[in-house]
Amino acid sequence: MTDANTPPTRGRLLVVDDQRNMRATTALLLRAENYTVFEAATGEEALAQLASGSIDLLLTDLKMEPMDGLTLLRRALEVAPRLQVIMMTAFGSIESAVEAMRLGAYDYVTKPFKESELRYRVERALERARLQRDVDNLTTDFNQRHGLSALVGRSAAMRELTTRLMRVAQSDATVLIQGESGTGKELVARALHAHSRRKARSFVPVNCAAISESLLESELFGHAKGAFTGAVKSRRGLFEEADGGTLFIDEVTETSPTFQSKLLRALQEGEVRRVGESTALRVDVRIVAATNRDIESEVRDKRLRQDLYYRLNVVALRVPPLRERLEDVPALAEHFLERANARSPNPKRLSAAAVSHLMSYGFPGNVRELENLVEQAAALAEGDELLPEDFPVRQGRMTPAHGTPSVAFLDGQGGALGRNASAGPTLAQVVEEAERHAITQALERHGVDLARVADELGVSSTTLWRKMKRLNLRPPVSWPGNSPEVGGRLTHVTFPRPWIQIRNGRVHR
């Protein structure tokens, strides 16, 4: 038997044939192509070599004794699921070749084969093995970045959350994630997906608060050509895009009762109908929903249908606010600083005083607020070491109710982002106040028409949405009747309910 531990060349092949001459000729031909070729006379011998895990491609005869080619194929794929297999079949045994492909073989060649044909098929199979390896590496990398390791924080509250998360990840149960804004609900949803059997398929997020009512329906369910003005071609919805994977429905309570009943029907039936089409399409989608509201009062106040609530709340995960796990602050701050340092020519480090300063703050904007503070400090601080004054926050632990805005962000005069106790406002504060002023003024002029607001401010709707979210700004009234826009994923950004009122250029709660 040839040693299967030789270093790789263009590819590592195993030729299995109980006819010595045929095996030797095939191996010779492939060695001439600079492949590393091993040989085996029986299925058992082949399986022993495959156990090393270093073979890229198996070429096996179909008719062999005592183990035939199909049995070897089945057992080989159990030992090495990523193995590429080419069956070598005698003329006339096409049915067995088809059966081999059904069982997982990549290709087959009919004996006697032309040298050029064998070379071509081997090259193609190895190309597939390389692609498969690349996909596997990318998937592993993606899952590491989005899996549990992406969730920084080892506090008891986070450990409890991750234990529960791992328990439900394997099942297909619908999950409802609750937690204040900025606590990391989307990260938790991604981790659920990354640890589920669906991880190789898509994770598709949709933020219901960022999309107008009618656009939301066509975004989620798709639409037929001509379903409404501007629907120039038919389009798949996000349900279809998430087929086999996970659909993350964020801010689910920010939708109308009509939309909620359509969503409920889709969940109950496992089918979706594109807007303007009568045929239903079956979809296999795991639903993870999230809300930053107090879900029970949303149900009580009839903003969330009770039947939908029961449907979504099969498993509940609560992401604790950062003020309930301040012991996670040092690790999170280090994590965000490391990320900022990787993009900066002037890496900074955190002083112990800055860390204890941060740990005495209440973080009404949760992890997102900490992330912003660290990024600002890393960008603006002058020295190598970040000091308490680089984090202009008002001390004291604030405890806002669900979804209420940050006091720190709201108070423009002497509030958290207003002034340091000892000095004037920092550049970051001035910039933020200026942004707040410009956005509130434009919102006053154009109300709910955020596309015009974005236009006037010279930013995209998405950028405007992000800035408003960071500043905790919302337009004053709901806007359920926007006509859907097509051609782009998100052209209008509207919010169904008032959150912060903007009157006379000032923000009111």
Ligand SMILES: Nc1ncnc2c1ncn2[C@@H]1O[C@H](COP(=O)(O)OP(=O)(O)OP(=O)(O)O)[C@@H](O)[C@H]1O
């Ligand atoms: N445990 C964590 N470890 C690392 N980063 C985190 C963690 N939690 C949150 N973040 C980061 O904080 C930011 C906010 O997180 P995320 O968007 O998941 O919050 P959310 O609860 O979904 O917010 P919202 O309700 O406003 O949509 C993101 O940039 C995210 O990467």
